[in-house]
Amino acid sequence: MAILSKIRQRTVFLIVIIALALFSFVLADVIRQGGFTSTKSMNTIGVVGDREISREEFAQMVENRVQQSQGQVSTIQAVNQIWDSEVFNLLLDQELDKLGLEVGSDQITNTMEQQLAGNPTFSNEAGFFDPQKVKQYVAEIKVSSPNEMYPQWLNFEKSIETIAKAELYYDMIRAGIGATKLEAEQAFKKQNASLDLAFVRVPFDKAADVEVSKADIKDYINKNKSAFKQEAERDIRYVFFKEESSAEDIKGVEADLKKLLDDQEVYNSVTKENEIQKGLKTTDNIEEFVNLNSDVPFADRYFFEYQLPEEIRSDVTKLEKGEVFGPHVDASTMSLIKMIDKKQMVDSVSVKHILVTYEGTNVDPNATRTQEEAKALADSITNVISKDADKFAELATSFSADKQSAENGGDLEWVTYGSLVEDFNDYVFSKDAGHKGVVETDFGYHVVHVTDNKDEKQAYKIARIVKSVEASDKTLNTLYRNASNFELAAKESSVEEAAKEVNLDVVPVNKMNRLDETISQLGKQRNIVKWAFEETTKVGDINRFDISGGYVIAELVKKTPEGVKTAEEASEKVTSIIKANKQAKEIMSQIDSNDLDAVASQFGVSVQDAAAVNMGSPVLAGAGREPKVVGAAFALETNGVSQAIQGEKGVYLVKLLAKQDAPELPSYVSQANQETQKRVQSFNQKLQRLSGENNINPVYKALKETSEIEDNRSNFY
Numbered sequence: 001m002a003i004l005s006k007i008r009q010r011t012v013f014l015i016v017i018i019a020l021a022l023f024s025f026v027l028a029d030v031i032r033q034g035g036f037t038s039t040k041s042m043n044t045i046g047v048v049g050d051r052e053i054s055r056e057e058f059a060q061m062v063e064n065r066v067q068q069s070q071g072q073v074s075t076i077q078a079v080n081q082i083w084d085s086e087v088f089n090l091l092l093d094q095e096l097d098k099l100g101l102e103v104g105s106d107q108i109t110n111t112m113e114q115q116l117a118g119n120p121t122f123s124n125e126a127g128f129f130d131p132q133k134v135k136q137y138v139a140e141i142k143v144s145s146p147n148e149m150y151p152q153w154l155n156f157e158k159s160i161e162t163i164a165k166a167e168l169y170y171d172m173i174r175a176g177i178g179a180t181k182l183e184a185e186q187a188f189k190k191q192n193a194s195l196d197l198a199f200v201r202v203p204f205d206k207a208a209d210v211e212v213s214k215a216d217i218k219d220y221i222n223k224n225k226s227a228f229k230q231e232a233e234r235d236i237r238y239v240f241f242k243e244e245s246s247a248e249d250i251k252g253v254e255a256d257l258k259k260l261l262d263d264q265e266v267y268n269s270v271t272k273e274n275e276i277q278k279g280l281k282t283t284d285n286i287e288e289f290v291n292l293n294s295d296v297p298f299a300d301r302y303f304f305e306y307q308l309p310e311e312i313r314s315d316v317t318k319l320e321k322g323e324v325f326g327p328h329v330d331a332s333t334m335s336l337i338k339m340i341d342k343k344q345m346v347d348s349v350s351v352k353h354i355l356v357t358y359e360g361t362n363v364d365p366n367a368t369r370t371q372e373e374a375k376a377l378a379d380s381i382t383n384v385i386s387k388d389a390d391k392f393a394e395l396a397t398s399f400s401a402d403k404q405s406a407e408n409g410g411d412l413e414w415v416t417y418g419s420l421v422e423d424f425n426d427y428v429f430s431k432d433a434g435h436k437g438v439v440e441t442d443f444g445y446h447v448v449h450v451t452d453n454k455d456e457k458q459a460y461k462i463a464r465i466v467k468s469v470e471a472s473d474k475t476l477n478t479l480y481r482n483a484s485n486f487e488l489a490a491k492e493s494s495v496e497e498a499a500k501e502v503n504l505d506v507v508p509v510n511k512m513n514r515l516d517e518t519i520s521q522l523g524k525q526r527n528i529v530k531w532a533f534e535e536t537t538k539v540g541d542i543n544r545f546d547i548s549g550g551y552v553i554a555e556l557v558k559k560t561p562e563g564v565k566t567a568e569e570a571s572e573k574v575t576s577i578i579k580a581n582k583q584a585k586e587i588m589s590q591i592d593s594n595d596l597d598a599v600a601s602q603f604g605v606s607v608q609d610a611a612a613v614n615m616g617s618p619v620l621a622g623a624g625r626e627p628k629v630v631g632a633a634f635a636l637e638t639n640g641v642s643q644a645i646q647g648e649k650g651v652y653l654v655k656l657l658a659k660q661d662a663p664e665l666p667s668y669v670s671q672a673n674q675e676t677q678k679r680v681q682s683f684n685q686k687l688q689r690l691s692g693e694n695n696i697n698p699v700y701k702a703l704k705e706t707s708e709i710e711d712n713r714s715n716f717y
Contacts, residue, residue, distance in 0.1 A: 042055075042715070043055055044710075044712060045058040045059075045083070045712055045713060045716065046083070046086075046087070046709065046710050046711050046712050046713065047708075047709070047710040048086075048087050048090040048091060048094070048707065048708075048709050048710075049090070049091075049094050049707055049708060049709075051090045051093070051094070053086050053087075053090070055716065058082060058083075058086070059716075061082045061086075061155070062075065062078045062079050062082050062717075064151060064152070064155065065078040065081060065082055066078045068152065074517065074524060075526075075717065076515060076517040076526055076717055077517075079515070079713055079717045080515060080713075083711075083713060084700070085159075085162070087700075087704070087709065088162065088166075088700045088703075089158075089161075089162045089165070091700070091703040091704070091707060092162065092165040092166060092169055092703075093165070094707075095169060095703065096165060096168070096169065099172075101168065103161065103164045103165050103168055107164045107167075107168065108160060108161055108164045109131060110164075111160050111163050111164040111167065112129075112134070112160050113129040115160060115163075116129060116134075117129055121133065121137060122134050122137065138150075138153060141153060166699075169699070170683075170687065170699065173683065173699065174680050174683060177676075177679045177680065177683060178672075178676040178679070178680075179671075179672045179675035179676045179679065180672060181667075181668045181669060181672050182668075183672070183675065184668040184669075184671035184672035184674075184675050185665075185668045185671070187671065187675055188662060188665065188668065188671050189661075189662040190614070190615040190616055191614065191615075191616040191662075192614070192662035192663070193614060193615070193634075193659070193660065193661050193662040194612045194613060194614045194659075194660045195610075195612075195613045195614070195630075195633055195634065195656060195657075195658070195659050195660075196609070196610070196611050196612070196613075196656075196657040196658040196659075196660075197609065197610045197611075197613055197620070197633055197654055197655065197656060197657060198596055198607055198608070198609055198610075198654070198655045198657055199596070199607070199608055199609075199610065199620065199623075199629070199652055199653065199654045199655070200596050200599050200600045200603075200605060200606075200607055200608070200652065200653045201605065201608070201620075201622075201623050201647075201649065201650045201651070201652055202587050202591075202599070202603045202605060202650050202651045202652075203605075203649065203650040204579075204580050204583040204584060204587070204649075204650055204651075205583070206583075206587060206603050206604070206605075206650075207582075207583035207584075207586040207587050208583075208586065210579055210582040210583055210586070212574075212575045212578045212579050212582070214567045216578050217567040217570060217571055217574050217575065217578065218567045220574050220577070220578055221564060221565065221567065221570055221574065225564050228564050228565040228570050229563070229564060229565075230560065230562065230563065230564070230565050230569070231513055231514070231562055232513070232514055232533070232560060232561055232562040233510075233511045233512060233513060233558075233560040234512045234529075234532040234533060234556065234558065234559060234560070235508070235509070235510045235511065235512070235556075235557040235558035235560075236508075236509050236512065236528070236532055236554050236555060236556055236557055237495055237496065237506050237507065237508045237509070237554070237555055237557055238495065238506070238507055238509070238519075238522075238528075238552050238553060238554040238555070239486065239490075239495055239498075239499050239504050239505070239506055239507070239552070239553045240507065240521070240522065240550055240551075240552055241479055241482060241483040241486070241550050241551040241552075241553070242549060242550040243471055243476065243479060243549050243550040244471060245332070245469045245470060245471045245472075245475065246471070246472070246475045246478075248472070248474075248475070249469060249470070249471060249472050249475055250329070250334070250469055252472070253327075253334050253467050253469050254327050254329075254334060256467065257326065257327040257334060257335075257336055257465065257467060258327065259279075260279055260280050260293055260336060260465060261279050261280050261281055261324060261336065262279040262281060262282075263276050263277065263278050263279050263282055264276070264277045264279065265277075280324055280336055280338055280463070280465065281322075281324055281338070286298070286338070286340060286463045287300065289463075290463050290464070290465055293465050294464070294465040294466050294467070295333075295466050295467055295468050296464065296466040298463065299464075300461075301418065301422070301425075301426070301461065302341075302343070302345060302417070302459035302460060302461050303418075303459060303460050303461070303462065304345075304347060304417065304457050304458075304459055304460075305317055305457070305458065305460075307417075307418060308460070308462075309330075311328070311330045312325075312328055312330075312335070312337060315328070315337070316337055316339070316460060316462060317458075317460070319337070319338075319339035320339060321339050321340070321341060321342060322338070322339065323338070323339050324336060324337065324338045324339075325337045325338075326465075329469075332468060332469050332470075333466050333467065333468055333469060334466075334467050334469055335464055335465060335466045335467070336464070336465040337462055337463070337464050337465075338462065338463040338464075339460065339461075339462055340461040340462060340463055341460075341461040342458060342459070342460055342461075343458075343459055344456050344457065344458060344459070345417065345429065345456065345457065345459040346417075346429065346453040346454060346455060346456050346457075347416060347417060347454065347455035347456070347457050348414050348415065348416050348417070348453065348454050348455055349414070349415060349428050349429060349433075349450055349452070349453045350413060350414050350415075350450070350451045350452040350453070351412050351415060351428050351448060351449065351450050351451065352392055352396070352405075352409065352410040352411045352412065352448070352449045352451060353396075353400075353402070353405065353410055353412060353424075353446045353447060353448050353449075354378075354381055354392070354395055354396045354399055354400040354402075354406075354410050354446070354447040355400050355401045355402040355443060355444055355445075355446055356374045356375075356377050356378040356381070356399060356400075356401070356444050356445045356446075356447065357374065357401040357443060357444035357445075358370055358371045358373065358374035358444055361442065361443055361444050363401050363443050363444060364401045367401070374444055374445050375438075375440075375445055377399065377445075378438045378445035378446075378447050379438060381395050381399060381447045382436060382437060382438055382447050385436055385447065385449060386436050389436070389449065392409065392410055392449055393409030393410060393411075395410075395447075396409055396410030397409070401443075401444065410449075414454075415428075417429055417459075421441050421442070421443070423439060423440065423441045424439055424441050424446060424448075427439040427448065428448060428450055429453075431448075431450045432450070432453075433450055433451065433452045433453050434450065434451070435448070435449070435450045436448065436449045436450075479550065479551070480551070483544060483550075483551035483553060484544070486498055486499075486502065486504075486553055487542065487544045487553050489501065490542045490553055490555065491542050494540070494542075494555060495542060495553060495554070495555040496555075507520060507521055508557075510558075511560075512529055512532060514529075514533050514713075514714045515529075515713060515714055515717070516529050517529060522547065522552065525545070525547060525552070526717075527545060528545055528552065528554055530714070531543055531545075531554070532554075532556055533714060537556055538556070539556055539557065539558060539559055540555065540556065541555070541556050542554065542555045542556075580646075581646070584646040584650075584651050587603075587644070587650075587651045588644040588646070588651055590602070591644045591651070591653065594641040594653070596641070596653055596655055599653050608620075608621065608622055608623070609621070609657075612660075613630055613633070614630075615627075615630060615631065615634065618630035618631070623647075623649055623650075623652075624648070624649060625648065626647045626648055626649070626652070628645060628646075628647055628648075629645050629647045629652045629654060632645050632654065633654045633656055636654070636655075636656040637656065638656055638657070638658060638659060639655070639656065639657070640655070640656050641653065641654070641655045642654040642655075686698045687699070
């Protein structure tokens, strides 16, 4: 009671303490998320200019995209696709706003017509696109499918609007890249004027070796920042503890299978007596026995040799009827095989069919006939074709619910054994060529005409008991213990050092991007990528991940921040450039003559000639492509000698021997039209050919590079 009394006396004090604790908890989270101003970033997936992309709406679009793909698109792939689509749409909106342009309803309708042309749902009786059909369709799905088809249609309308905006913007670009007559004249002369030259090339290595310092590299990067931009990247390395069965597990499955071969005496808890349980060798009900003991159900069909699994093919074909083979080990399974029957069968049949369906088969939603009526119709059609087989095609067109084959007169052409529905397959492969009859399947009644068969071969009916060889609880516990022990050892040293101790392979994964989801040799492991990019994850941190098929112990090796590359990161690329520049400067300082022979003698090289050189193909014989050198040569007078020029492969001194000017044309209109056509064609090809690392068209890429975009995708996915 005394304690309770003291607590009551200090109620205010306790409330303050609790409030401060809660505040510190919230404050820590706020700081971790980037401060109080980051609230908006928790509600938006991104910002394009002054336009926000709502997190909630974006998530719904991603979910719709994943569902529509039916498993073909992962969540992160959908995120990237929707992001590119939304950003491009917003960038186009902003560009068109700046230009004072908007897409009209007529343009949207025209774009929709292009997309839906030929679709019978939106076409009139003449086969042409009908906007009224669109309105009717939208009104119907809004009522009949408000949660599935209608939202999909709204997304389609949005994509149509984006396409219309893009085409308007592209048309403006096309109009702006046309060539003027002056540009055409310059291009013509560039292609048709040529020079005859003499030149000396002094390779860079003729200069003394030079040193490239870290300061030199930094200075070069600062002057060329745009060339050294980089995205945030992470390097990790990991060890994978794979979940797999042990030798003991394999022996256990093998022992269980061997027990199934022969009769066993078992205790019956009902009769309280021992009974004989038949084995695979003696059982009278093979199908029940297989289904009771196998992970794979009994297949009541014949197999040709080429249809048998390759790993058991040679052993199975040697078996006589009633013989048993196994246990056979194959990767993660083990099996017993018993030969049930062998016989000669045709491998292929040529067959026609007419499918007569009825209400309830879900083949034809408009079918109203009963099952009895369908059977009567099928029998009637069979009677007709039995008397006159030539009427098969006509009857297939009139009555078959299989519209695809009906267009071909009901002919399925040559089909191989096992490729058809089971009941249909068994029927047609059991009949001789020329047979006509009716067979029932889940789809309805098939009027069948077996027109021919071929390739009679040996076929086998087998019973196969398959057991998966899986890791036992004991093996899984050992695996977990080993992974945990390795994690502790790695945290004491590193993944690499710990792996050396137990002789395990370390897998490096370099240059991971923030939105990657695939890890080398592990497949899709988005959780590992997210961990590597968390602000709280430091270089050297180690974490264990429970993944499908085992455990991963990963270590963060390197964090590359977004921005400009460091001197170390750019060293490999920049060092050779700076070295060439320094050597060129040294060579140029030693050249004090414009006599080509003297300079050639000074550096131990020779004077070379180049004939018919032009700007369209600025190549010097023996030196390769040197546009800067050829460009300087065009500025010379005949017999004039250039100053020393730094080219791609050395320092050059050039003498102009002769110049052949391009002929003057009376008009350059034709050339201007050709150049315009060439530019527009090049632009269109670039639009069609996705470019860049992000698989986006060049217009989108250019708009992104000149816009402020805040990307918060990695905070949520």
